[in-house]
Amino acid sequence: MHAGPAIETQGLRKSYGSHEALRGIDLRIERGTVFGLIGPNGSGKSTTLKILLDILRPSAGTVRVLGEDPRRAGAQLRRNLGYLPGELRLDGRLTGKRLLRHLSRLSGAVDQGYMHGLAERFGVDLGRPIHSLSKGNKQKVGLVQAFMHQPDLLILDEPTSGLDPLVQREFHTLLHEVCERGQTVLLSSHVLSEVQQVAHQVAVLGDGQIVGSGEVDALRLRAIRRVNAGIETPEPARTRELLREIPELAGLDVNDDPVGLRISGTSRGDIRAFVRELSTLPLADLSLEEPDLEESVLHLYRERGQGQLRTASQEPEPEQQHGRNGGNDA
Amino acid sequence: MGGTGETMRNPLPLTTHAVRSSARGLLVWSAGIAGTLFLYLPLFPSLGGASELQAIIDTLPPELIAALGYDQITTGAGYTQSTFFGLIGFALMVIAATSWGSALLAGAWESGDLELELAHSVSRTRVVLEAALTLLMRISVLLAVAGTVILALNGPAELDLEPQNVAAALVALGGLAFLSGAGALLAGALSGRRSIATGVGASLAVLGFAFQAVARQSNDLEWLGNLSPFHWAYDPLPLQEGFAQPGLPLLWGVGAVCVALTVLVLNRRDVT
Numbered sequence: 116m117h118a119g120p121a122i123e124t125q126g127l128r129k130s131y132g133s134h135e136a137l138r139g140i141d142l143r144i145e146r147g148t149v150f151g152l153i154g155p156n157g158s159g160k161s162t163t164l165k166i167l168l169d170i171l172r173p174s175a176g177t178v179r180v181l182g183e184d185p186r187r188a189g190a191q192l193r194r195n196l197g198y199l200p201g202e203l204r205l206d207g208r209l210t211g212k213r214l215l216r217h218l219s220r221l222s223g224a225v226d227q228g229y230m231h232g233l234a235e236r237f238g239v240d241l242g243r244p245i246h247s248l249s250k251g252n253k254q255k256v257g258l259v260q261a262f263m264h265q266p267d268l269l270i271l272d273e274p275t276s277g278l279d280p281l282v283q284r285e286f287h288t289l290l291h292e293v294c295e296r297g298q299t300v301l302l303s304s305h306v307l308s309e310v311q312q313v314a315h316q317v318a319v320l321g322d323g324q325i326v327g328s329g330e331v332d333a334l335r336l337r338a339i340r341r342v343n344a345g346i347e348t349p350e351p352a353r354t355r356e357l358l359r360e361i362p363e364l365a366g367l368d369v370n371d372d373p374v375g376l377r378i379s380g381t382s383r384g385d386i387r388a389f390v391r392e393l394s395t396l397p398l399a400d401l402s403l404e405e406p407d408l409e410e411s412v413l414h415l416y417r418e419r420g421q422g423q424l425r426t427a428s429q430e431p432e433p434e435q436q437h438g439r440n441g442g443n444d445a
Numbered sequence: 446m447g448g449t450g451e452t453m454r455n456p457l458p459l460t461t462h463a464v465r466s467s468a469r470g471l472l473v474w475s476a477g478i479a480g481t482l483f484l485y486l487p488l489f490p491s492l493g494g495a496s497e498l499q500a501i502i503d504t505l506p507p508e509l510i511a512a513l514g515y516d517q518i519t520t521g522a523g524y525t526q527s528t529f530f531g532l533i534g535f536a537l538m539v540i541a542a543t544s545w546g547s548a549l550l551a552g553a554w555e556s557g558d559l560e561l562e563l564a565h566s567v568s569r570t571r572v573v574l575e576a577a578l579t580l581l582m583r584i585s586v587l588l589a590v591a592g593t594v595i596l597a598l599n600g601p602a603e604l605d606l607e608p609q610n611v612a613a614a615l616v617a618l619g620g621l622a623f624l625s626g627a628g629a630l631l632a633g634a635l636s637g638r639r640s641i642a643t644g645v646g647a648s649l650a651v652l653g654f655a656f657q658a659v660a661r662q663s664n665d666l667e668w669l670g671n672l673s674p675f676h677w678a679y680d681p682l683p684l685q686e687g688f689a690q691p692g693l694p695l696l697w698g699v700g701a702v703c704v705a706l707t708v709l710v711l712n713r714r715d716v717t
Contacts, residue, residue, distance in 0.1 A: 168564050171715045190568040198564035204557035209466060220458040221565035260561070 119182050121146045121268050121299035122167060127176035129162050129323075136162045138323040139176070144301055144316070146267075149290055151314030151331075152303040155412060158320040160303040161201045164270050167301075168198050181267055194223055197261035201272030201303070205253045211241035215260055222264045230263040236285055250277040258286065262293070269293065271302040275309060287313050307411060321412040339414050340382050341406045342367060342389075345399035348375040354396075363389045374399040381406060383414065459567065459575035463549065464582060471583055474541050475590045481537065482594040485528040486602045489521060511661040514679075521604030522684035525595065530614050531679065535621060535654070538587060542622035543646030545583055546629030549576040550707070551642035554633065560716055569711045573630065577704045580626040587622075588615045606684060613683035613690075620696035621678050625650045627703035634710040637717060649674065674699070 120143050127140040137159045144150045152160050165171040166178060169185035178185055183192050207214065211234070219225035234241050239248070239255035248256065254277045261269055275283045290300055290313050304310050310317055311331050318328035348354040354376055358364050367380035375397075382389050382403075393401065406414075455461055464471075492498050499519050502510060510516055514531050517523025529535075550573070553559040563569065592615050599606050629646030636642065653675040660670030670676040677692025 170560055170563055171717070190566045190571070193564060194566035196564065198561075200557060200560055200564070202557065203561075206556060207466075207558070213466075217458070217462045218561065218565055220455050220462070221562060221567045223566060 119179070120144055121148075121181060122150075122301060123177075123179040124163075124166075125177045127163070127166065127178060128174045129159075129166065129171065130174045136323055137166075137173075140320075140323075140325055142318060142325070142328075144299065146299050147294055147297050148315045149294055149300040149302070149313050151310035151317040152301065152320060153305065153307060153310050153317055154303075154320030156305055158412070159323040160305075160320055161272050163320070164198075164201075164272050164301070164303060167270055168193065168196060194264070195267040197264065197266040197269040197271075199257045199261040199269075199271040199274055201276075203253055203257040205248070205256060206246045208244050208246060210244055211239065211248070211256045211259075214245055214256065215241065215263065218260050219263060222266075225264045229265065230259060233259045233262055233289075236289070237282055251279060251282070254278055255282065262289070265293075265296075265298070267298060269298060269300045269302075271300065273304060274302050275304070275306075283309075308405065319412055319415055321415065326412060326415040339406055339411055340386065340389075341380075341404040341410070342382050342402070343379045343404075344377070344393065344396075344401040345372055345374040346376045346378065347397045347399045351376050361392045363392045381410070381414070457575055457578065459562070459572060460579045460582065463575075463579040467545075467583070471586055474537070474583075474587055477537055478534065478587050478591050479594050481533050482529060482591065482598065485533070486525065486595065486598040486604065488602075489524050490603045492524075508662055512658040514661075517682065517685075520685075521599075521602075521606055522610070522682060525604055525606065526614070526679070526682055526684050529591075529595075530618055530684070531675075534591065534618060535650070535675075538584070538618055538622040539625045539647070539650040541587065542580060542584055542626035543629050543643055543650070545580055546576075546626030546646050547633055547639050547642035549579060549633075550630050550711075551633030551637060551639040554637045554716065555639050563716060570708050573634070573704065573708045573711055576630060577627065577707075580623065580630070584619050584622045584626070588619050591615060591618075607687070610684050610687045613686075613688045614679075616688070617678035617683050617690060617693060617696070620693065620700065621650065621653070621674055624674050624696060624700040624703070627700040627707070631703045631707045631710065634707045634714075 122142055122144040124140055124142045127137055127142075128135065129137040140159070140163055142163075152163065154160050162171060166173050167180050167185060169189070172186065180188075180192060181195055185192060205214070209217075215230060219230065231241075234255070237255040237258060239252050239259070241256070245253065245256065254274075258271075258274060261271060275286060278286065290302075293300065302310075302314070314331060316329065317331050318325050320326070346354060351371060355369055358367075358369055358376075358378065363382070363384065364378065367378045367382070369376055369378050371377075386403075502515055502518060505515070514523075514527050518527050550559070553562070559572070562572065592611060595604075595606065595611055596608060598604065599611075625646040628649045629642040632645035633639070633642035653673045656673035657670045657676040657680075660666045660668075660673065660676065670680075674692075674696055677696040678690065680692065681689050683690060
């Protein structure tokens with residue numbers, strides 16, 4: 116068996132006509148790990164995954180999956196891959212069992228006991244026609260077909276979409292199990308918290324580029340919080356002055372409000388220092404929320420511009436950035 | 446079945462799956478083909494063999510007679526050709542093959558089944574070749590049904606057909622169906638769209654029929670007939686002359702080329 120990384124891409128690009136879906140993706144995914152690819156919709160996650168399976172062909176760059184070029188290695192390589200499409204449709208008249216039997220013939224040896232075990236764990240009735248299943252149950256059939264031949268590498272596009280929380284937990288347990296057996300998992304998601312729960316390493320994709328990658332915590336995505344607080348102050352003008360002097364609060368918007376003042380915006384950096392400073396103020400209310408992924412990715416963009424983020428890929432070339440801005444204006 | 450451990454490796458997993466899951470549809474098509482033959486052929490002794498029919502034919506405009514190929518209708522071979530091989534049988538076979546050809550590739554593409562299959566251990570070349578094989582097998586089933594019914598009715602309906610000539614006509618009809626199906630495969634690989642695949646498969650048949658019908662109208666238009674798969678299949682009339690059509694290898698050859706091109710096209714593109 117090949118000993119290198121499970122997946123390695125360099126300078127991976129994909130264009131559709133004049134539209135560039137991927138603008139140079141460098142990924143390295145070690146064996147036996149769960150790797151999360153996160154990014155907003157349309158950021159290039161599915162495109163990247165489909166290139167690994169040779170469903171799409173890259174416009175430039177190199178790809179190695181289990182040490183082989185997916186284009187050249189072909190069907191033989193895919194025996195060791197399990198794939199869950201992002202837009203799983205499944206609307207045939209076949210029963211789940213028939214479909215799985217068909218797909219298992221394509222990928223060779225499938226332990227029927229293991230396959231039925233998976234279906235039982237997820238709680239999906241394989242005797243029913245596929246088209247009559249709910250979206251969640253179709254997703255479960257999709258997961259079974261990806262895992263059933265116990266492939267070395269699982270490539271899962273939005274695997275928990277449509278699954279209820281209990282099944283999601285079962286799925287996360289399964290991920291740990293397959294990892295311990297030495298299988299590698301690459302999964303994509305647009306839900307940050309999910310990836311944080313299960314992935315060892317992540318890469319954040321934005322607009323066809325990796326805007327950050329590494330350990331989940333190292334990305335400091337957790338430090339970004341959307342803040343909204345009301346301050347009960349009889350002297351708004353003086354309090355404004357005061358707020359301006361506190362560095363942790365300086366970047367926030369301050370507006371007049373029935374309770375006195377309202378501060379809102381996004382906090383970055385050390386949350387403890389932030390809360391410590393806030394607590395010195397006469398707070399009327401306070402909410403701290405996890406921002407949606409778009410917002411987080413936007414922050415990563417900005418931070419990367421300042422060179423603060425640890426990135427696995429090389430810094431972007433300034434010309435590219437300009438070229439892209441120019442393209443957007445045109 | 447249902448056991449644990451390794452299953453035997455099926456050498457044709459896609460064809461097996463396609464044939465099994467379409468058994469009911471194939472049965473309906475077979476019934477349609479057989480029904481048509483049972484409807485038309487037994488009428489020959491009371492129609493084609495009788496002088497009344499010739500009298501009716503004589504009143505038709507000669508252009509129409511030529512277009513429909515009714516000039517031989519008073520013989521068993523001409524009657525079978527005009528009613529089945531050249532008209533309803535042709536239409537049924539081409540519709541069946543076109544719908545299969547477009548479902549096998551473009552339909553699977555649109556439904557996402559192709560993406561799912563290609564993620565497993567199967568090559569694109571295999572996908573196309575097994576689709577073509579599925580097409581051939583289903584066409585063969587319909588031809589076998591047609592052949593059996595025609596030979597069964599040959600005596601009772603006083604058609605006076607030679608079995609080897611029936612075989613020649615069936616091979617020609619099969620070639621026409623295969624061409625439309627293979628054209629639908631190719632259009633499916635190029636477009637990924639079922640509607641386009643169906644349109645191309647049907648157009649091949651319709652244009653082929655129209656070209657030869659127009660070509661029969663005048664000697665100046667004979668070149669048009671040479672472009673028609675329908676002409677390659679049925680000239681000279683296989684039910685009378687047997688395997689004498691010079692265009693028969695061309696007919697099957699173009700179908701095979703369509704399949705080869707489908708392999709090339711699908712291997713070179715994204716499955717979006």
